[in-house]
Amino acid sequence: MKIVAAIIGMGIGQKHLEAIDNYKNSMVKIICEKKKNKIKELKIKYPNKIVTSDEDAIFLDKQINLVSIASYDQFHFNQILKCFKYKKNMIIEKPLCLNFNQLKKIYLLSKQNKNIKLTSNLVLRTNSLFKEFKKRINKQKIFYIEGDYIWGRKEKLFGWRSKIKEYSLTLGAGIHIIDLINWLTGLKPISVYAVGNDKITKNTSFKKNSLITMIFNFPNNILVKVSANGAAIYDHYHELKIFLENQTLVNSRMGSYVINKDRISKINANYPDKKNRKKLIQNFIDTIKIKNTKPLISLKEQIDLMTICFAVDKSVKLNKKIKIDYL
Template sequence: MQEISIGVIGLGVGERHVAAYREIPGVTVAAVCDMDEEKLHAVADRQEVDGRYTDYRKIIEDPRIDAVSICTYDNYHAAQVIEAFNAGKHVMVEKPITLNREDLAKVIRAQQDSGKRISSNLILRQSPRFIALREMVQRGDFGDIFYMEGDYLHQILWKITEGWRGQMDFYCVTYGGGIHLIDLMRWIIGEEVTEVTSMGAKKQTRGSSFAYPDVMTNLLRFESDALAKNTTTFGPQRHKMHSLNLYGTKLSFENGIPDGRLFRGDRPEDEEPFTVPYPAVEKGDLLPDFVAAIREGREPNVGAQDVFRVMEICFACWESVQNRRNVDVTYTI
């Protein structure tokens, strides 16, 4: 088994990465990094990591480290990903990997030139319920999917009014939340988005320093002409929910807690519970596959094309909000 040495940069959610890597046979977390020295040593002590830096370049430049997890603030991702590829590292990066098209083009170029793997923590693909739904859709159980709804509903408004996200020069709630459901729907249906129409509103954060829409709704058209809605809100008065609804010519699905529901018609007897566990997934659950992809010389389950394309869909959504018009989605790879 190929021994893999890992460095983790950013120790908020990054601590979950450290813990997950430590469970993988043959993987060593050689070093961690955080700007906050107190947090750095607290996490490193808990996770028993010797290498400790406040400068991320110390990890990226270390020739002994094979791969890095980048879990820093969103506006740092692009530069750190590019530097990691230039140093010959494989990269797992929290979403969004960049905040604009120009930086994405640079990331794509660096990744392609390096020949190294990239993945992003689009963790809903690991939920047993969504895996089961994808298998049913691909098998034809739903018939022809013609409409979907995938909404990110999470009461975390403080993250954009008080946290670091609200202090960034630019922040888009679709990039931070809705991206999960956009990726999930394209993965389940096995198609790409071709066109978007989006709207944004700043109502919940009026009077705060946050300057961008706090709610975004995106309408998506897929290759088969299936339509979908994707809404992100950080202020709902409810528990966290990945609201996924699928409507097909044979079968429909609505997500719920604890169970989802399947519908084969409009009568009470046509409804049945869908009890496959949800979310039943942890932040580090994609990391074993990322390591396996490095060892096996293959694309991760969330591979380069997925990572880049879902960002290009998100960029099109923001452009639609800015320009108040439909936007065709184009893909670099």
């Protein structure tokens, strides 16, 4: 089966294009971009592709069987609805959508359209270092995990992110770490209490919390702290500490280690390992092309992840612990 794809939005969408084009009989036929100057450049860079500002050119093209949605967050939901309507498989940048009602609708449509596949680009699952962590973890022995999404690119908050009413740093950043911890442990949280602040950004155009700290209760009496830190002066980093009964695994700006009672050893695996990120999209293409290919992330895992993120934001808003009701 030939994959004929289209991309909407050419920021991170550029990476989607590179992952799809020429991968196992796949090609990108149409690029949709809104910015005039980018359109001009794209036409020169990709003379053999259709470059348009009209997304309907994609949906009305019968050849297109995969749409990559890498537009701003507030457009994802309607573009997903169109993918269902016009029967296109879809890769959606995180977050899938911006509220729980939208999520319920997406879940319902996916159940009604089992032949249409969708995935969200949760790239930390392809990271060599975190794969190594996963191999070493005995989940019975974990008692505490700390994961910090340190954005290190504060200025990005002041662009399109500051203009979206329902934007949250949980959906924009924390989501990656929550997904990573769910995947590493094979578990999902029972409840969450979260708080946030805007101390560093309150006099800017970004009117939301630029720091959110979440405490999750996981099964097996595991406590998990996650922070989505958009305000830090730092490198862009996914810091992680996994505390097991007999050892601790660490990925930090200072390096990656396994700490035992009387020995600290460096873990030799790639981080941030950007070259492997395209594997998530390529695995998704395999699930479309090759029957019984196991997806790196299942539909239910994606729905559950979004449910968790909405519970976090509800907890911040209500300032109380929230039990997470999975769909």
